[in-house]
Amino acid sequence: MARTDAGGYRERLLAGAVSCLREKGYAHTTARDLVAASGTNLASIGYHFGGKDALLNEAIAAIFDQWTERVEHALFGAELGSPREMLQRAMAELVDVFDELRPVLILCVEGYPAALRAPVLRERLSEAYARTRVAGADMLRRASGELGVELPMEPEVLVSVVVAITDGLMLQWLLDPEATPDARQVVDAIATLGALIA
Numbered sequence: 001m002a003r004t005d006a007g008g009y010r011e012r013l014l015a016g017a018v019s020c021l022r023e024k025g026y027a028h029t030t031a032r033d034l035v036a037a038s039g040t041n042l043a044s045i046g047y048h049f050g051g052k053d054a055l056l057n058e059a060i061a062a063i064f065d066q067w068t069e070r071v072e073h074a075l076f077g078a079e080l081g082s083p084r085e086m087l088q089r090a091m092a093e094l095v096d097v098f099d100e101l102r103p104v105l106i107l108c109v110e111g112y113p114a115a116l117r118a119p120v121l122r123e124r125l126s127e128a129y130a131r132t133r134v135a136g137a138d139m140l141r142r143a144s145g146e147l148g149v150e151l152p153m154e155p156e157v158l159v160s161v162v163v164a165i166t167d168g169l170m171l172q173w174l175l176d177p178e179a180t181p182d183a184r185q186v187v188d189a190i191a192t193l194g195a196l197i198a
Contacts, residue, residue: 010048012038017059022103026056026110057124060111063104064128068135070097075139080146084187091183094166098173098180105170133159165190 016038020029031052035042049055074093075086098105115122136159144151151158165186173180181189 009038009040009044013040013044013048013055014059014062016040017055018062021056021059021063021107025107026060026114029056053118053120057121060107060121061124061128061131063107064125064132067094067101067104068132072135072139075143080143083143083147083149084191086143087190088183088187090162091166091186094162095169095173095181095183095186098170098177102174105174108167108170109174129163132163136162 013034016034016036017029019037020033024033029052031042031045034040034045034052034055038044045052045055049058071090071093074089078089080086081089111121111125115125133156137155140151140155140158169180169186
């Protein structure tokens with residue numbers, strides 16, 4: 001028992017699951033794939049996660065969290081700049097990375113219909129979105145504090161809208177990459193809409 005925990009089986013299974021999801025997708029990943037990718041055994045999946053589906057669900061949530069961490073690093077890993085510059089850096093990590101993250105995008109899209117039929121997966125995705133909203137709101141509060149500006153509305157609402165824009169652009173990009181705007185164009189469009197309705 002101690003060797004299993006000390007050997008990092010849980011972490012290896014999660015890393016293997018993320019790798020399998022990126023390569024094969026949710027529906028085509030088998031328990032044997034997970035074992036091969038993680039260098040563990042079938043029994044360890046049940047021991048640490050209760051089953052293959054629970055492991056895959058946890059891995060999907062981890063992918064969401066990793067993407068959120070990328071955005072945070074882009075925002076605070078450099079000089080803050082203006083609010084517009086910060087939004088453009090965030091959108092670059094959300095939109096301009098679509099080509100790099102194509103397997104993740106496909107996984108996200110595949111996960112939505114599966115979640116409609118699997119309450120546990122729906123709950124995990126809902127929790128992942130909730131964590132994204134909380135993390136994004138924390139980033140906005142931190143940035144507004146450091147810039148000395150006051151947020152005009154609840155930051156969770158702003159984050160939800162940015163996530164909705166990103167999800168919509170993700171779907172467009174998967175179908176028609178050439179017609180999908182890049183981060184700079186997205187920020188210009190948001191600023192134009194703001195000016196029109198101000």
